[in-house]
Amino acid sequence: MHELxxxxxxxxxxxxxxxxxxxxxxxxxxxDIGTMSGIEMxxxxxxxxxxxxxxxxxxxxxxxNTIEAxxxxxxxxxxxxxxxxxxxxxxxxxxxxxxxxxxxLKVKSLVVS
Amino acid sequence: xxxxxxxxxxxxxxxxxxxxxxxxxxxxxxxHSHDHGHTHAASKTIVDVEQDVLHQNNLLAQxxxxxxxxxxxxxxxxxxxxxxxxTSLLERTLKDLKGELEFAVIEGDQQTTNDADRIHAxxxxxxxxxxxxxxxxxxxxxxxxxxxxxxxxNSVLFIENVGNLVCPAxxxxxxxxxxxxxxxxxxxxxxxxxPDMFHSSSLCIVNKIxxxxxxxxxxxxxxxxxxxxxxxxxxxxxxxTSGEGLQAWYHWLKSRVAVPELI
Numbered sequence: 001m002h003e004l005x006x007x008x009x010x011x012x013x014x015x016x017x018x019x020x021x022x023x024x025x026x027x028x029x030x031x032d033i034g035t036m037s038g039i040e041m042x043x044x045x046x047x048x049x050x051x052x053x054x055x056x057x058x059x060x061x062x063x064x065n066t067i068e069a070x071x072x073x074x075x076x077x078x079x080x081x082x083x084x085x086x087x088x089x090x091x092x093x094x095x096x097x098x099x100x101x102x103x104x105l106k107v108k109s110l111v112v113s
Numbered sequence: 114x115x116x117x118x119x120x121x122x123x124x125x126x127x128x129x130x131x132x133x134x135x136x137x138x139x140x141x142x143x144x145h146s147h148d149h150g151h152t153h154a155a156s157k158t159i160v161d162v163e164q165d166v167l168h169q170n171n172l173l174a175q176x177x178x179x180x181x182x183x184x185x186x187x188x189x190x191x192x193x194x195x196x197x198x199x200t201s202l203l204e205r206t207l208k209d210l211k212g213e214l215e216f217a218v219i220e221g222d223q224q225t226t227n228d229a230d231r232i233h234a235x236x237x238x239x240x241x242x243x244x245x246x247x248x249x250x251x252x253x254x255x256x257x258x259x260x261x262x263x264x265x266x267n268s269v270l271f272i273e274n275v276g277n278l279v280c281p282a283x284x285x286x287x288x289x290x291x292x293x294x295x296x297x298x299x300x301x302x303x304x305x306x307x308p309d310m311f312h313s314s315s316l317c318i319v320n321k322i323x324x325x326x327x328x329x330x331x332x333x334x335x336x337x338x339x340x341x342x343x344x345x346x347x348x349x350x351x352x353x354t355s356g357e358g359l360q361a362w363y364h365w366l367k368s369r370v371a372v373p374e375l376i
Contacts, residue, residue, distance in 0.1 A: 001248055001280065002248060002249055002279070002280035002283055002284075005247070005249075005251070006166055006167075006283075009166050009167065009169065009170075010166055012169070013162065013164050013166065013168075017160050017162050017164075018160075021158060021160050023158070023160075027157060038282060038283045038309050084305075084308060085308040085309070085311075085312045085341075085342045085343070086304075086305055086308060086338070086341040086342045088341070095340065095341050095342075095344050096344045105165065105166045105167065106162075106163065106164055106165045106166055107162045107163075107164050107166060108161075108162060108163060109159055109160060109161050109162055109163075110159070110160040110162055111157055111158070111159050111160075112157070112158050112160055113156060113157045113158065
């Protein structure tokens with residue numbers, strides 16, 4: 001249940017950025033969340049609902065870009081989608097992988113007014 | 114940045130320096146708000162943020178790392194489920210290597226100073242962090258613990274994380290290496306169930322091997338599972354009760370302690 005501290009960090013970042021832009025209201029927040037970022041989306045939703053109450057993000061629309069996890073096999077160079085760290089290379093069956101994407105966890109943009 | 118977890122957002126972290134003063138660290142924040150006393154016309158602006166959510170934690174972790182490097186401290190983040198024997202491994206290590214290496218310990222638990230008391234009894238410098246509702250240590254808590262404990266140059270600092278194989282995986286504390294501990298009374302599929310932790314660790318210690326005759330734990334299977342998640346993971350088998358395998362762990366530890374170069 002680290003998702004609550006993640007949501008709190010998102011609120012901090014949003015507040016900081018909104019203050020910097022002298023914005024009165026945050027209308028929208030856009031997040032990049034990789035499928036292997038370690039975020040459990042059900043917990044995230046639960047934490048979000050509780051945490052944004054009374055914060056700068058209360059009432060803001062939320063857009064989540066789900067980033068698919070991809071890896072490169074260090075043995076045969078194949079690039080493929082993965083769901084777990086223990087997924088083997090579909091071409092050669094090896095486990096030595098370089099994770100190319102899917103670990104993202106960031107605030108991409110805000111729409112403020 | 115002070116982590117709070119569960120439904121109470123007003124949780125607080127307490128840091129106890131054993132044998133010294135105590136202070137509570139009441140969930141404060143280091144960010145400052147700037148109130149602008151004017152309004153703008155309601156035009157919408159897009160702000161490109163592109164900021165990692167863990168940015169603040171990672172920044173503080175790098176500060177801790179710089180502090181460790183400057184003082185030539187080997188900082189190890191010990192992670193595991195509750196009850197795998199992290200504290201017992203530490204107690205034994207601190208006693209067996211007393212006089213050979215200089216140690217300091219940061220203990221992370223939700224409540225109590227029980228673990229720190231056990232470490233304190235070995236004569237080692239120890240600080241207890243109580244995370245309150247928090248399920249993991251973060252770099253900010255470690256930063257404050259370090260300010261109070263001031264570990265010695267060229268020492269080994271064990272940071273015993275909160276017993277949890279999920280949440281601590283995401284939070285860099287500034288450690289040199291992460292050590293994951295499992296015991297044979299847990300399932301041999303642990304690395305597959307909690308892959309993030311095994312993926313981010315460089316050493317896996319399998320503890321309580323004296324109990325192997327009594328439990329259906331397949332050592333080869335756990336090794337294969339762990340290597341699937343992290344092919345570079347080193348694995349050591351130990352028993353803190355019988356002492357079996359501990360020499361290999363001590364050897365690993367000593368090989369990591371950098372000898373300071375004399376100018």
